[in-house]
Amino acid sequence: MFLRNAWYVAAWDHEIGAGLVPIKVLGEEVVLYRKTDGTVAALEDACPHRKLPLSMGRIKGDQVECGYHGLTFDGKGICTRVPGAEKIPHVAQVRSYLIVERYGLLWIWMGEADKADPAQIFSVDHWGDPAWGINKGESMALDCNYLYMTDNLLDPSHVAWVHPTSFGNTAAEATPLNTTVGEKGVTVWRWMLDTPPAPFYAPFLKFKGNCDRKQHYEVHYPSHAIIRAIFTPVGTGGEGKPLHPDVFLMDSYNFMTPIDENTTKYYWFQMRNFAPDDAEVSAKFAKSVRGAFEEDRVVLAAVHKGMANKRNPHLDLKIDVGPLRFRKTLSKMIEDEQARQVAAE
Amino acid sequence: MSSPALSLKVVAKRQESRLIASFLLEPEGEFRPFRPGQFLVFRLPGGVIRNYSLSGAPDAKGQYRITVKREAMGQGSGHLHDQVSVGDVLQAEGPRGDFVLHTESPRPVVLLAGGVGLTPLLSMLHHLAQTDRRTLFVHAVENGADHPLREEVLALAARPNVTAHFCYRAPTDQDRAEGRFHSEGFLSKATLQALLPLDDYDFYLCGPPAFMQACYAILRDLGVARDRIAHEFFGPASQLDPAPAKPAPVASQGNDVTFLAANKTAPWDDSPSLLDFAETQGLQPAFSCRAGVCGTCVTRLVEGSVDWTDDPLDPPPEGHILLCCTRPKGAVVLEL
Numbered sequence: 001m002f003l004r005n006a007w008y009v010a011a012w013d014h015e016i017g018a019g020l021v022p023i024k025v026l027g028e029e030v031v032l033y034r035k036t037d038g039t040v041a042a043l044e045d046a047c048p049h050r051k052l053p054l055s056m057g058r059i060k061g062d063q064v065e066c067g068y069h070g071l072t073f074d075g076k077g078i079c080t081r082v083p084g085a086e087k088i089p090h091v092a093q094v095r096s097y098l099i100v101e102r103y104g105l106l107w108i109w110m111g112e113a114d115k116a117d118p119a120q121i122f123s124v125d126h127w128g129d130p131a132w133g134i135n136k137g138e139s140m141a142l143d144c145n146y147l148y149m150t151d152n153l154l155d156p157s158h159v160a161w162v163h164p165t166s167f168g169n170t171a172a173e174a175t176p177l178n179t180t181v182g183e184k185g186v187t188v189w190r191w192m193l194d195t196p197p198a199p200f201y202a203p204f205l206k207f208k209g210n211c212d213r214k215q216h217y218e219v220h221y222p223s224h225a226i227i228r229a230i231f232t233p234v235g236t237g238g239e240g241k242p243l244h245p246d247v248f249l250m251d252s253y254n255f256m257t258p259i260d261e262n263t264t265k266y267y268w269f270q271m272r273n274f275a276p277d278d279a280e281v282s283a284k285f286a287k288s289v290r291g292a293f294e295e296d297r298v299v300l301a302a303v304h305k306g307m308a309n310k311r312n313p314h315l316d317l318k319i320d321v322g323p324l325r326f327r328k329t330l331s332k333m334i335e336d337e338q339a340r341q342v343a344a345e
Numbered sequence: 346m347s348s349p350a351l352s353l354k355v356v357a358k359r360q361e362s363r364l365i366a367s368f369l370l371e372p373e374g375e376f377r378p379f380r381p382g383q384f385l386v387f388r389l390p391g392g393v394i395r396n397y398s399l400s401g402a403p404d405a406k407g408q409y410r411i412t413v414k415r416e417a418m419g420q421g422s423g424h425l426h427d428q429v430s431v432g433d434v435l436q437a438e439g440p441r442g443d444f445v446l447h448t449e450s451p452r453p454v455v456l457l458a459g460g461v462g463l464t465p466l467l468s469m470l471h472h473l474a475q476t477d478r479r480t481l482f483v484h485a486v487e488n489g490a491d492h493p494l495r496e497e498v499l500a501l502a503a504r505p506n507v508t509a510h511f512c513y514r515a516p517t518d519q520d521r522a523e524g525r526f527h528s529e530g531f532l533s534k535a536t537l538q539a540l541l542p543l544d545d546y547d548f549y550l551c552g553p554p555a556f557m558q559a560c561y562a563i564l565r566d567l568g569v570a571r572d573r574i575a576h577e578f579f580g581p582a583s584q585l586d587p588a589p590a591k592p593a594p595v596a597s598q599g600n601d602v603t604f605l606a607a608n609k610t611a612p613w614d615d616s617p618s619l620l621d622f623a624e625t626q627g628l629q630p631a632f633s634c635r636a637g638v639c640g641t642c643v644t645r646l647v648e649g650s651v652d653w654t655d656d657p658l659d660p661p662p663e664g665h666i667l668l669c670c671t672r673p674k675g676a677v678v679l680e681l
């Protein structure tokens with residue numbers, strides 16, 4: 001089940017060039033292409049005549065021509081040409097989707113067009129701030145339902161076992177978690193005091209020795225997360241304290257787009273408060289992050305498969321409070337949305 | 346669990362066998378669809394809460410059917426059999442339950458029912474009769490007088506993919522004369538072996554504990570993998586314990602916490618939760634999350650009231666609490 005009235009990432013901006021690009025979002029086949037003014041159009045990827053994917057056709061200026069019988073559609077999905085027909089049937093049209101470009105990503109609106117508000121796109125702090133660097137992101141397909149990924153991103157505990165050589169450290173096993181349920185989503189967080197820095201971050205810290213570390217895992221409905229990592233010299237960390245001049249801050253943005261119930265497209269990038277223009281630092285982080293996310297990918301595919309077996313019960317533990325609260329509210333939102341839909345029909 | 350109560354009007358009541366009656370129920374509001382195998386939770390007078398499986402076809406839109414055996418001393422079944430008649434309105438929650446037909450599985454299905462345990466399996470049979478999946482429905486009963494819904498099962502067995510087998514433990518002369526059963530005595534390994542060509546089946550078991558244990562042992566003996574056998578015990582849960590203690594009712598007083606089943610009373614000691622308190626008293630209630638999300642430690646609150654230290658993810662049924670996130674307000678009595 002998916003929340004439809006929401007912005008999802010359709011693609012990286014640079015992935016849409018001169019060709020027709022088929023994607024699948026919330027189980028719907030969509031074709032993306034760039035119009036002559038540089039903006040991107042998104043149409044239902046099926047000609048209404050014999051349902052050949054429009055992505056198998058060709059771009060004609062700002063329009064798409066079907067590769068079977070030449071039916072042509074503009075960027076709004078309206079049919080402009082039916083070769084051989086005297087008149088164009090009014091019903092000849094395909095659904096079009098709103099696309100907004102932001103943060104180098106193309107955001108698609110899958111719900112009712114009149115409810116689309118670009119101001120609701122997940123906000124990225126320090127975007128364009130010259131003091132902050134960007135670890136350029138990538139994407140990967142996950143063989144799991146998107147909610148296993150939102151579970152994962154509300155679960156700071158798994159790092160001790162899944163990512164022992166990168167994000168994890170032993171304190172991550174022992175320190176209790178706090179869960180904050182907000183209007184936009186759920187946050188799970190903890191301060192770990194006087195702890196060795198995680199191996200992944202250690203080389204980039206401006207101070208030596210142990211640190212106070214905050215894990216802040218925040219997921220917004222339907223499936224977008226910011227993971228904030230804070231490393232600060234011992235004694236300077238703690239909730240509400242001012243930031244130390246040597247503080248290390250890294251904000252990791254994670255956007256999940258359900259392809260269907262069983263697969264998820266995962267997009268990410270990070271913002272950091274140091275070495276803004278250092279391409280080597282960016283590349284190093286990008287590589288390490290990719291490696292760590294590969295570890296998640298393997299685990300989550302197996303979890304999806306394991307949880308599909310409903311014969312034997314599974315356990316819910318205290319560490320699942322955040323993920324379960326998130327799922328509960330999201331499923332209520334989806335239920336309400338579907339109820340409204342039914343009522344409107 | 347959070348869904349509001351259903352008001353169900355009894356539109357028909359039918360005696361199915363000597364001790365078993367069916368009730369056809371129509372919701373006064375919307376009809377909530379159910380999956381074959383699920384049950385409704387009924388709130389009956391006197392704080393009695395009982396689960397009854399839905400025995401009808403899952404696509405019988407607008408109506409539920411429950412089929413209930415009158416148990417000796419049964420508060421729930423006694424009330425339904427004696428007090429409830431057409432036109433009455435019952436309060437229920439649900440549908441609920443994880444013992445459901447795995448509809449996406451391509452495997453042939455064997456449904457093994459003991460006595461009134463046929464109810465969830467009959468709902469599954471209704472569903473399967475609409476498909477092409479090969480299905481064997483085995484029903485073990487005492488004899489013809491205690492054999493509910495025989496005609497309904499036979500009608501479904503007219504479908505080419507469905508076979509029914511009735512096993513009577515002690516058939517009467519009349520049963521013999523009319524040829525009403527296929528095998529006699531307890532359901533045996535030989536009988537099942539004869540009925541089942543070599544294949545990979547999904548098994549669903551439901552019935553009284555002794556029947557379930559026997560069937561399970563036979564299936565395991567036949568080499569059936571554990572994860573191919575889904576089961577649900579029938580009857581009050583206390584039947585699962587060999588000798589449940591029946592404590593005398595205790596008058597609550599002061600700040601005493603009373604555990605009925607354990608027959609133990611102790612003054613509240615300001616533990617973090619009733620779960621911690623129960624553990625310090627030597628009890629071992631089932632738990633998992635200890636944070637109000639998993640529902641494992643749900644317990645009936647017989648008397649008294651509690652304060653919640655955490656909002657439960659799903660509120661427990663009326664009259665129940667989660668031990669892990671409650672503390673008593675004065676004296677309480679728990680069914681634990």
